[in-house]
Amino acid sequence: MSQVDTQLEELKSEIEDEVPSTISITDVKYEGPELVVYTRDPKEFAGDGNLVRNLASKLRKRITVRPDPEVLSSPETARQQVLDVIPEDAGVSELDFHEDTGEVVIEAEKPGMVIGRHGSTLREITQEVGWTPEVVRTPPIESSTVSNVRNFLKQERQERREVLERVGRQIHREEMGREQWVRITTLGCCREVGRAAFILNTAETRVLVDCGDKPGAEGEVPYLQIPEALGAGAQNLDAVVLTHAHLDHSALIPLLFKYGYDGPIYCTEPTRDLMGLLTLDYLDVAAKEGRTPPYESEQVREAIKHCIPLEYGDVTDIAPDLKLTFHNAGHILGSAVSHFHVGDGLYNVCFSGDIHYEDTRLFNGAVNDFPRVEALVMESTYGGRNDYQTDQQDSEEALIEAINEVHEQEGKVLIPAFAVGRSQEIMLVIEEAMRSGKIPEMPVHLDGMIWEATAIHTTYPEYLRDDLRDRIFHENENPFLADQFNHIDGGQEERQEVVDGGPAIILSTSGMVTGGPIMSWLRHLGSDPNSKLTFVGYQAQGTLGRRIQNGWDEIPVSDFGSGRSGRSSTLSLEMGVQTVDGFSGHADREGLMNFIRNMSPRPEKVLCVHGDESSVQDFSSALYHEFNMRTFAPKNLETFRFK
Numbered sequence: 291m292s293q294v295d296t297q298l299e300e301l302k303s304e305i306e307d308e309v310p311s312t313i314s315i316t317d318v319k320y321e322g323p324e325l326v327v328y329t330r331d332p333k334e335f336a337g338d339g340n341l342v343r344n345l346a347s348k349l350r351k352r353i354t355v356r357p358d359p360e361v362l363s364s365p366e367t368a369r370q371q372v373l374d375v376i377p378e379d380a381g382v383s384e385l386d387f388h389e390d391t392g393e394v395v396i397e398a399e400k401p402g403m404v405i406g407r408h409g410s411t412l413r414e415i416t417q418e419v420g421w422t423p424e425v426v427r428t429p430p431i432e433s434s435t436v437s438n439v440r441n442f443l444k445q446e447r448q449e450r451r452e453v454l455e456r457v458g459r460q461i462h463r464e465e466m467g468r469e470q471w472v473r474i475t476t477l478g479c480c481r482e483v484g485r486a487a488f489i490l491n492t493a494e495t496r497v498l499v500d501c502g503d504k505p506g507a508e509g510e511v512p513y514l515q516i517p518e519a520l521g522a523g524a525q526n527l528d529a530v531v532l533t534h535a536h537l538d539h540s541a542l543i544p545l546l547f548k549y550g551y552d553g554p555i556y557c558t559e560p561t562r563d564l565m566g567l568l569t570l571d572y573l574d575v576a577a578k579e580g581r582t583p584p585y586e587s588e589q590v591r592e593a594i595k596h597c598i599p600l601e602y603g604d605v606t607d608i609a610p611d612l613k614l615t616f617h618n619a620g621h622i623l624g625s626a627v628s629h630f631h632v633g634d635g636l637y638n639v640c641f642s643g644d645i646h647y648e649d650t651r652l653f654n655g656a657v658n659d660f661p662r663v664e665a666l667v668m669e670s671t672y673g674g675r676n677d678y679q680t681d682q683q684d685s686e687e688a689l690i691e692a693i694n695e696v697h698e699q700e701g702k703v704l705i706p707a708f709a710v711g712r713s714q715e716i717m718l719v720i721e722e723a724m725r726s727g728k729i730p731e732m733p734v735h736l737d738g739m740i741w742e743a744t745a746i747h748t749t750y751p752e753y754l755r756d757d758l759r760d761r762i763f764h765e766n767e768n769p770f771l772a773d774q775f776n777h778i779d780g781g782q783e784e785r786q787e788v789v790d791g792g793p794a795i796i797l798s799t800s801g802m803v804t805g806g807p808i809m810s811w812l813r814h815l816g817s818d819p820n821s822k823l824t825f826v827g828y829q830a831q832g833t834l835g836r837r838i839q840n841g842w843d844e845i846p847v848s849d850f851g852s853g854r855s856g857r858s859s860t861l862s863l864e865m866g867v868q869t870v871d872g873f874s875g876h877a878d879r880e881g882l883m884n885f886i887r888n889m890s891p892r893p894e895k896v897l898c899v900h901g902d903e904s905s906v907q908d909f910s911s912a913l914y915h916e917f918n919m920r921t922f923a924p925k926n927l928e929t930f931r932f933k
């Protein structure tokens with residue numbers, strides 16, 4: 291009998307000792323980080339609301355109780371009973387019974403009403419029917435990404451369970467009990483922005499944190515082939531942790547599966563969905579640009595199948611000597627500051643990922659409060675001594691002024707924006723300005739992936755800023771559903787109608803004018819002096835966006851939608867061009883400093899990464915001078931031993 295089986299046997303008898311003798315325990319298994327307890331008496335189990343909680347704290351495990359398949363009532367009988375327990379207002383849209391595990395997945399418009407106070411309605415469901423309920427939100431805006439991911443996971447349920455069981459046994463394997471140490475190796479993202487990838491290595495465990503590409507430098511990928519990473523074989527990697535879905539952190543995660551990786555990816559649920567959306571788009575863009583992408587959509591599906599979603603604040607065992615906890619990072623939907631606790635109190639390392647320290651319209655500011663932290667790997671994108679951003683309110687007013695001006699001359703405001711994050715923030719600014727009469731009502735058209743990304747945001751309101759979430763939950767007032775927002779899904783014809791119509795605001799991808807529907811809008815509106823191209827995001831060197839900002843007014847445009855590829859002409863730009871600074875998903879220099887200043891506890895060591903050379907150097911020395919901490923601006927391929 292293997293050591294894990296012995297452990298499970300012991301856990302089983304411990305559980306039997308804890309629960310009343312009327313409850314029989316038939317099996318105990320690991321599925322990923324969770325301990326799954328099978329019982330012939332699920333209804334009795336659910337009868338005592340404290341039972342599972344007490345078990346979890348006694349065994350220090352996350353516990354799921356499932357009915358022994360033999361005692362299950364038929365889905366036909368259970369269906370009506372489940373619906374009878376759930377309040378009508380919950381808006382149940384689907385019930386999915388899985389007889390292999392005794393779970394019923396309930397999709398509802400208001401999951402909170404299915405859960406009930408402290409889970410009371412869920413327990414009532416089990417008491418009534420014996421099945422184990424699981425709840426997901428029906429997206430208020432239909433999202434093909436969310437529904438594709440959910441359908442795919444449903445299809446792959448059996449295989450996914452096998453993955454989880456294997457991962458579970460791996461997590462709970464016996465420690466080798468050698469001497470203990472902790473170190474980090476940098477595989478990318480040092481003195482540069484892009485290709486984020488780090489190895490966190492202990493005597494027992496090897497974890498990869500992020501695996502991104504470098505935008506604009508496709509050949510420069512993280513140093514995955516060194517022995518500390520995949521060089522010794524992908525099977526030597528215990529886990530992958532993904533801080534957020536931006537491609538400079540996630541693009542090459544699917545590639546790991548091509549290299550033979552078969553382990554878990556820990557991330558939040560929205561990060562999983564956004565990673566699916568963005569990596570598939572990454573493949574699409576590569577194909578359109580005639581590049582051979584490093585992997586195929588098959589590997590994106592593998593990655594999604596291997597995701598183990600965690601919520602903020604869940605302390606999760608991911609290896610015998612490693613606990614992971616995610617905290618809100620304030621950067622994009624689902625972005626996480628990742629905290630690792632090594633050994634039994636041996637050491638604590640935190641990866642900031644990308645952060646925004648102050649609250650934005652979309653998100654609460656990044657969490658910087660931890661039980662313990664000795665070392666921090668910290669982003670420094672705007673760590674340079676002059677990297678101060680415009681105050682957010684000033685930026686919003688500048689945008690409002692620009693919109694009013696264009697409205698008066700009956701033109702259109704064309705805003706190139708990233709689909710994820712920036713677009714939703716601008717939507718919130720516009721929605722509020724219209725509601726409060728600061729700008730006149732007019733249609734706001736959303737083109738490209740923006741609508742889809744917005745739909746994903748509305749599926750996960752618990753990841754949004756408190757007051758925004760409350761508006762969506764309690765006041766039934768979802769700003770993203772406001773009437774003025776229109777999804778452009780009719781292609782060129784619909785765009786032509788917008789062009790022929792009155793004043794309007796258009797948000798379109800790509801955010802740096804490097805392709806996508808924004809090119810078509812430029813072709814339509816570029817010669818209209820009454821309209822205005824308004825930049826609200828950073829325009830990288832070499833992009834068309836940056837060139838236009840710098841005053842280019844002769845723009846090459848190809849004949850989009852004409853069916854004749856390769857033809858291009860030149861457009862002389864007569865529309866106004868304006869840049870509104872200050873909208874950012876990143877903390878500026880002050881925000882980064884404040885993150886450390888108010889951090890509790892303050893770490894002993896900080897590795898400044900994710901910034902160009904001067905930013906990381908500046909930031910590292912500022913931290914040293916201001917807080918007298920040991921700071922580093924590592925290069926790629928450096929290893930730091932912390933313990």
Ligand SMILES: [Zn+2]
Pocket residue numbers: 534536621644
């Ligand atoms: Zn990011």
